[in-house]
Amino acid sequence: MERIPVLEMGEFLMVTIQVDMHDRLASALLEDLTEAVSARGIRGVLIDISALDVVDSFIGRTLSMIASTARVLDAETVVTGMQPAVAITLVELGLSMPGVRTALNAERGMTELRSALSDGAQGGIRGGGRGHDT
Amino acid sequence: MAAAVVTTPSWTKSFDISTDEDLVRVRHGVREAAVSIGMRLVEQTKLVTAASELSRNALEHGGGGRAELAVLEDGTRRGVRLVVEDDGPGMPDLALALTDGYSSGAGMGLGLGGARRLVDEFELWSEAGVGSRVTVTGWVS
Numbered sequence: 274m275e276r277i278p279v280l281e282m283g284e285f286l287m288v289t290i291q292v293d294m295h296d297r298l299a300s301a302l303l304e305d306l307t308e309a310v311s312a313r314g315i316r317g318v319l320i321d322i323s324a325l326d327v328v329d330s331f332i333g334r335t336l337s338m339i340a341s342t343a344r345v346l347d348a349e350t351v352v353t354g355m356q357p358a359v360a361i362t363l364v365e366l367g368l369s370m371p372g373v374r375t376a377l378n379a380e381r382g383m384t385e386l387r388s389a390l391s392d393g394a395q396g397g398i399r400g401g402g403r404g405h406d407t
Numbered sequence: 408m409a410a411a412v413v414t415t416p417s418w419t420k421s422f423d424i425s426t427d428e429d430l431v432r433v434r435h436g437v438r439e440a441a442v443s444i445g446m447r448l449v450e451q452t453k454l455v456t457a458a459s460e461l462s463r464n465a466l467e468h469g470g471g472g473r474a475e476l477a478v479l480e481d482g483t484r485r486g487v488r489l490v491v492e493d494d495g496p497g498m499p500d501l502a503l504a505l506t507d508g509y510s511s512g513a514g515m516g517l518g519l520g521g522a523r524r525l526v527d528e529f530e531l532w533s534e535a536g537v538g539s540r541v542t543v544t545g546w547v548s
Contacts, residue, residue, distance in 0.1 A: 293434060296427035327434055329459040358452040366521040367507050
């Protein structure tokens with residue numbers, strides 16, 4: 274079955290979504306990331322969606338689920354590079370993606386992840402920067 | 408809903424909706440049609456997203472269905488219209504079905520109400536035991 278490639282860099286996972294995902298591909302990504310986080314002690318997951326020109330409620334929900342599931346497994350997730358038109362559409366659609374931390378681009382996302390993890394080490398992870406944590 | 412303007416489809420395309428890959432095909436078709444009439448990127452994205460929500464509804468709640476895509480011209484403006492229909496159980500309460508957060512399935516219930524907010528025109532027909540049909544249109548003036 275077709276899969277979205279997941280790169281592992283130390284305690285981080287990086288994913289760049291380059292294709293318009295059908296639903297099963299999105300669900301497979303959730304499983305792959307969760308499995309990797311759990312099996313390899315991953316602390317941070319970065320998902321770059323700058324190539325995605327559509328995020329509908331299913332994909333948005335999948336991103337939320339990845340973030341929530343990773344958090345339960347003690348890892349932080351950041352979604353980076355959302356196109357402005359996609360952001361406007363998501364808000365109008367009414368999808369707020371609770372718990373999903375976001376950053377403008379992958380570089381800022383990585384900074385965000387590192388700072389979340391060092392904050393976490395000092396006790397309790399709190400949303401910062403452009404994050405949507407509640 | 409305003410009185411229907413007489414419009415001539417200048418181009419149409421049909422899609423079968425029976426797998427999640429068909430949703431991707433519908434999205435691509437709508438994107439192509441929207442680009443072809445010079446729709447702005449934000450409007451394109453809204454229409455494509457609405458198309459995805461409606462097609463998924465037909466797949467998940469209607470047990471699959473069909474979509475008919477058309478490029479419209481009415482003299483002063485051009486538009487993209489998508490009709491999504493299924494032969495599923497139908498929606499007994501249309502007002503409830505359009506309410507955010509209401510869902511008869513596993514979804515978040517944003518599909519119908521959300522799709523309505525993303526388009527210029529929205530028309531919903533449904534009959535219990537017969538099926539549902541949603542027509543959405545985005546215009547470029």
